[in-house]
Amino acid sequence: MKVVAIVNQKGGVGKTTTxxxxxxxxAAVPSRVLLVDIDPQGNTAxxxxxxxxxxxxxxxxxxxxxxxxxxxxxxxxxxxxxxxIVYSDVNLAAAEIELNNLEQSRYRLxxxxxRIASVYDYVFIDCPPSIGLLTVNALVAAHSMLIxxxxxxxxxxxxxxxxxxYKLIKExxxxxxxxxxxxxxMYDRRNSLTELIEKDVRSCLxxxxxxxxxxxxxxxxxxxxxxxxxxxxxxxxxxxxxYINMAKEFLSQQKVSA
Numbered sequence: 001m002k003v004v005a006i007v008n009q010k011g012g013v014g015k016t017t018t019x020x021x022x023x024x025x026x027a028a029v030p031s032r033v034l035l036v037d038i039d040p041q042g043n044t045a046x047x048x049x050x051x052x053x054x055x056x057x058x059x060x061x062x063x064x065x066x067x068x069x070x071x072x073x074x075x076x077x078x079x080x081x082x083x084x085i086v087y088s089d090v091n092l093a094a095a096e097i098e099l100n101n102l103e104q105s106r107y108r109l110x111x112x113x114x115r116i117a118s119v120y121d122y123v124f125i126d127c128p129p130s131i132g133l134l135t136v137n138a139l140v141a142a143h144s145m146l147i148x149x150x151x152x153x154x155x156x157x158x159x160x161x162x163x164x165x166y167k168l169i170k171e172x173x174x175x176x177x178x179x180x181x182x183x184x185x186m187y188d189r190r191n192s193l194t195e196l197i198e199k200d201v202r203s204c205l206x207x208x209x210x211x212x213x214x215x216x217x218x219x220x221x222x223x224x225x226x227x228x229x230x231x232x233x234x235x236x237x238x239x240x241x242x243y244i245n246m247a248k249e250f251l252s253q254q255k256v257s258a
Contacts, residue, residue, distance in 0.1 A: 005142035011129035014185035025247035027083035049227020110141035144180035
């Protein structure tokens, strides 16, 4: 089972959209995929059309992290074959405080995932837009780190901080952590600044940057409002095609590393 943390300390860069659609595309291979939402905003639930009120009184990742539920009890099936999900809600924000009082506070998620290592081929973790204890748990549990990077002026500055965090986690908490790569999101070919940013990012990070870019695409936004991954909402949309190509690139990298 390979665990991939999808991380960026900035919000609105396409982390959840990437998590949902990459997981959907990989599950279609087929592979057994688990999507873990460790963001208290709980947006992956909305992305799969789940009414958050419907699981308000049921156990979720928060309960598992603080030891009040087993990981197996907080996994839900989606309408997509071979794709399961662990939902979160606003209660997870309290875990940032509560985890500090628990033993092995940075290793709680890693311990939970180790109990289902034989069940899934891939686990994708949708991280919150901050480098707090929840994100640290994700990076300690992960084998690799994937960074969605919005094509904007300060993009490289954000990546610099992320790479520093990656180095710290690798040196002190998870020596096996690798860089999965950087994927450019919200790419607008009509904007000349976008191409300049892409050129800068590729010149700085080289092969770490995915060849596939994720465009600004209305279908990616509309799919969220309909509670569907874009690949189910409109598989022919440019955003959907981009995530399919990204999944192919992701899987080809796994073959090379193997």
